[in-house]
Amino acid sequence: MNESESEWLVRAQKGDDVAFARLVELYQKPVYNLCYRMLGNPGDAEDAAQEAFLRAYKNLRRYDSDRPFATWLLSIASHYCIDQLRKQRFNAFSLDDDENTWLEPPDPGMGPEASLSAQEKQAQVQTLLDQLSPKDRAAVVMHYWYDYSYEEIAQELSLTVSAVKSRLHRCRRELAGQWQAVQAKTAERINPERMRNESPAF
Amino acid sequence: MNHQPFENWLFSEEPLPENDERTLRNHLADCEQCSSLEDAWLDVANLFETVPEVDPAPGFVNRWQITLEADRVAAKAARQRWQSWILLVLIANGAALALVLTGVQLFRTYGSFSEFVLSWVYRAATLVVIASGIQNVFVTLARTLPILVPTSWWVGIVITLSMSTLLWIVSMAKLTSLPRRTS
Numbered sequence: 297m298n299e300s301e302s303e304w305l306v307r308a309q310k311g312d313d314v315a316f317a318r319l320v321e322l323y324q325k326p327v328y329n330l331c332y333r334m335l336g337n338p339g340d341a342e343d344a345a346q347e348a349f350l351r352a353y354k355n356l357r358r359y360d361s362d363r364p365f366a367t368w369l370l371s372i373a374s375h376y377c378i379d380q381l382r383k384q385r386f387n388a389f390s391l392d393d394d395e396n397t398w399l400e401p402p403d404p405g406m407g408p409e410a411s412l413s414a415q416e417k418q419a420q421v422q423t424l425l426d427q428l429s430p431k432d433r434a435a436v437v438m439h440y441w442y443d444y445s446y447e448e449i450a451q452e453l454s455l456t457v458s459a460v461k462s463r464l465h466r467c468r469r470e471l472a473g474q475w476q477a478v479q480a481k482t483a484e485r486i487n488p489e490r491m492r493n494e495s496p497a498f
Numbered sequence: 499m500n501h502q503p504f505e506n507w508l509f510s511e512e513p514l515p516e517n518d519e520r521t522l523r524n525h526l527a528d529c530e531q532c533s534s535l536e537d538a539w540l541d542v543a544n545l546f547e548t549v550p551e552v553d554p555a556p557g558f559v560n561r562w563q564i565t566l567e568a569d570r571v572a573a574k575a576a577r578q579r580w581q582s583w584i585l586l587v588l589i590a591n592g593a594a595l596a597l598v599l600t601g602v603q604l605f606r607t608y609g610s611f612s613e614f615v616l617s618w619v620y621r622a623a624t625l626v627v628i629a630s631g632i633q634n635v636f637v638t639l640a641r642t643l644p645i646l647v648p649t650s651w652w653v654g655i656v657i658t659l660s661m662s663t664l665l666w667i668v669s670m671a672k673l674t675s676l677p678r679r680t681s
């Protein structure tokens with residue numbers, strides 16, 4: 297935490313909105329990025345990031361300055377996103393949402409060796425993450441994009457360290473399987489005839 | 499063949515003992531199922547590493563200020579709604595109390611229930627008679643006035659009436675739009 301940041305924090309805790317806006321400016325990217333990875337689209341990510349800052353603003357008195365502010369902020373954001381995902385899943389079940397769209401490969405004309413545009417990569421990442429449960433997704437996002445240790449993830453998600461390890465292990469297996477499925481589907485789209493001839497009859 | 503132990507090694511982040519690592523490499527060289535799974539994971543890991551960070555749309559801080567302001571307005575409205583409810587409950591309680599006290603007082607005055615009811619029926623009947631009398635006067639006036647009063651007078655009356663109505667509406671609007679005191 298640099299000098300000006302801790303100063304802004306102290307001022308924000310005394311009710312200075314301008315100082316808090318500085319903190320929003322400073323942390324908008326990591327918070328938004330986490331929400332985007334968790335929720336998978338810009339609209340939901342924007343709403344979640346704004347809500348996370350609002351919750352942080354309202355609970356600023358309870359912030360413990362021994363902990364890095366970024367960690368505290370990201371913790372609020374990830375918990376909010378997990379709640380949102382659970383609500384979405386509940387609604388998807390009750391409304392019988394077409395969950396199959398999540399399995400669609402982002403771009404049918406794309407081979408594994410083709411160089412991917414940034415947008416295609418984003419879509420692929422989200423397709424993969426969409427398959428994970430809210431808590432799994434949070435663990436993967438924290439581990440791979442925010443360099444959280446097993447201990448930190450365990451603390452965030454109220455799990456034991458060994459539970460976090462086995463969870464991430466299972467997630468890697470699931471993600472690899474999901475990747476294979478997407479690749480197979482892509483190949484089938486490119487050349488349905490060949491695939492039909494090659495694959496054994498079921 | 500059981501691929502499970504190899505899969506476990508494949509997806510472990512802990513470094514494997516040299517022996518196990520060699521066994522795994524030997525298996526991967528022969529087993530297409532496990533080696534394709536390894537390739538898949540390497541693709542995913544590479545994707546995670548190289549995917550660029552996503553930035554919020556420009557103006558996030560401005561939108562934050564709007565969010566904060568909107569939240570304050572909503573909180574204030576909720577507080578006012580709550581206060582109005584408390585006021586309403588107090589008024590309702592007061593009115594109920596006044597009604598009970600009035601009832602007790604009336605009962606004391608009239609002594610018995612039938613006497614009380616009769617007196618009110620009498621009052622209601624008197625009111626009806628008076629009302630029908632007033633109605634008769636108005637009907638008669640409505641029939642005779644148009645013949646007696648010239649048209650220009652009517653125009654004057656209508657204009658005066660509408661001007662005063664307008665004045666009333668404007669002053670009511672001004673009165674109600676004054677900032678409400680909440681404390």
Ligand SMILES: [Zn+2]
Nearest residue numbers: 501529531532
């Ligand atoms: Zn194998």
